[in-house]
Amino acid sequence: MTTARGLEGVVATTSSVSSIIDDTLTYAGYNIDDLTENASFEEVIYLLWHRSLPTQAQLDELKTQLSDSYDIPQEILDHFKMYPIDKVHPMAALRSSVSLLGLYDEESDEMTDEANYRKAVRIQAKIPALVTAFARIRKGQEPIAPKKEYGIAENFLYMLSGNEPTAVEIEAFDKALVLHADHELNASTFTARVCVATLSDMYSGVTAALGALKGPLHGGANEQVMKMLTEIGSADNVEPYILEKLNNKEKIMGFGHRVYRQGDPRAKHLRDMSKRLTEQTGEPELYNMSIEIEELVTGSKNLPPNVDFYSASVYHSLGIEHDLFTPIFAVSRASGWIAHILEQYANNRLIRPRAEYTGPDMQKYVPISERG
Template structure:
């Protein structure tokens, strides 16, 4: 039986994350516990190693993420040369691909080398995304500071000043919530790529390209565009009614895997309320909650991880064009975990397709056509 979009088809085995009865876990640990008690660096270690780190291991990881944050000069020059009107995801894809050319160990396929490359990619992708924004604003590129954690450093490299602790905590939690999600589209594309024994950079570039689509990583950017178009509480009802009448897709609702609600959404909703109040943008939260109520009542759909992440990032002063690249920063931890797992027990991924075209078609020479 052919299943469109491979929905419900199990194509591999993985010990990284699971979605069972609507509960998301990373290496068996409930996402609610990780979002409440953990840090993004701890989650990186967990995804890559299958267990939580001890203090020394966590400190070593944090140090490496800072040390590897510097970009080669040619990469910096490349970033500055890219067209300003190109979407940041396209810039990120191109830059990440070019970055592989400056890694002298790119073809070393030992697990130790690949783990080290995963560290480099995780660190540098944060610097690259911040640099894309800084360059577009005519500002100098900043590098991570050793006294900051991963989330602090990204906000510092983005804004050029010490970030507010609430902002740091909110971003860190958002990165944790987006870090992995079983065999999603971008993770699958990464595993397909490296299953050919292509290098880890090629796998990440494939994943970035997949994430750039509006049905995957681009959804929260689309949510923010919708919130901007609505702009006021009184405009919600007519906007949503018109969208439903014309069958316009309202982004940020429903999920192919979750039927009783995305477990990550409640964390982002609480963060949205807290941040919008802190930054004087409560209207964003109020509009969002009203949309949630209407869509739930009229369509029976609940918000997914993308819906409230839009107002969270907006409250952090992040431009909507950067929402998906930040998703990529977070998901890099999951992508690299799956890539390492694929390398450990590799088999070429080569599915079949059910042929539905013409049969026994006669070839006609060009002179007779």
């Protein structure tokens, strides 16, 4: 047996959802650059779930299905109120509440294609409201009901603050959702596929994926990037801060990637958005610091920024609390998880690799009374 640490380079499945070839990312054959410029998040959801772009009628139908499913059960809102609210990370609250959501879905264990599609819509539609409801309840505010006429991006920003977002904010947020929607066999997507390959239900698959996304080596990095920018504080402090971390062999959050070597094609879009938005909010220093960090880390370690690096200053500029950055990643990546879960169900085989044993040699059992 040969082992590949961290499964690096192992091709574990076939997939038609997205691909990363020569540092180019495509969703079902469409280049991410093209989609970011032109497609809405709902169009991308359709693309990931059907592998073709929707006609206007198909898009309208999906949007209606989603908006008909925006509401979340009152029991879940009540449940949020029972959490030790000041200690619970919103990502843990989201993970727990998606699991709970499954309890209120009568079709949770129904495995027909039709029932799985209905669950896909319900999960995708409800995750944004779970995030925003928790964000408000923990501050002692009432959750804001979604508006059926709004798309996911507009609704998210509206439900979070209660204010009508501007067109610039909606566009930026929608693009961020497009950029994060899928990424081949990343850790959380693989987790989802492993889970449902036992023929477990979709809520279990998405809950498992949320657990994997939460970690700082994966989706959790965007919050850590903002923590770093806050600690650095001003462009003057960038060099000493970053060099000390690199000298101590500490990781700089938002840099490096298992698959990309030359660079993450999504970072340039988020970099541009970060520049525009930080100028508009009067915090250009955040962008300037980020550029300086990029130059230093890329120059000294040849590690380019990943999707998490510039998304931090983008979300901050949209007025979003820093610990909601990873849940926002989940709002988007849920679309990819679901596409992969449906693909796994369609051609399922249990995922069960082997481990090379490195423990003690064969031992003889010693009764507890005779152990020294």
